[in-house]
Amino acid sequence: MLHESRIKLLGRILMVGAIVGSFVLFLFLVFSGLSRWGGRSLSLLDPTYASKFIPIIASVSEHQATTWTSYFFDLHMLMVLIPIGFFFCSYGQKEITNYGKIFIILYGILAIYFSVSYTHLTLPTICSV
Numbered sequence: 001m002l003h004e005s006r007i008k009l010l011g012r013i014l015m016v017g018a019i020v021g022s023f024v025l026f027l028f029l030v031f032s033g034l035s036r037w038g039g040r041s042l043s044l045l046d047p048t049y050a051s052k053f054i055p056i057i058a059s060v061s062e063h064q065a066t067t068w069t070s071y072f073f074d075l076h077m078l079m080v081l082i083p084i085g086f087f088f089c090s091y092g093q094k095e096i097t098n099y100g101k102i103f104i105i106l107y108g109i110l111a112i113y114f115s116v117s118y119t120h121l122t123l124p125t126i127c128s129v
Contacts, residue, residue: 039053039054066117
């Protein structure tokens with residue numbers, strides 16, 4: 001029977017091993033050339049990538065950046081409430097670190113960025129707030 005201290009040590013060892021293993025696998029895939037980013041993924045990070053290098057992806061309207069009128073039509077009043085919600089999440093209880101609030105803020109900011117650069121990702125923005 002394992003004591004509680006040994007279980008915690010085993011959990012830490014497994015967690016560090018998983019992180020190191022994932023990092024080594026990531027480095028192997030990047031430097032070996034076995035894994036490459038697709039054009040649609042690169043156009044999420046750089047919205048001008050598809051128009052410069054892959055015109056077939058740039059010609060599809062759903063891969064275009066979202067216009068502000070359609071963004072406002074989808075989100076309506078949430079356009080005003082999202083910044084207010086981020087404010088209350090970040091300036092709430094200063095003495096207590098709440099990882100849930102940090103997750104909500106990061107998820108919301110990333111969802112807004114990716115939904116602006118790709119039309120079909122507007123749905124995660126609506127779900128995040």
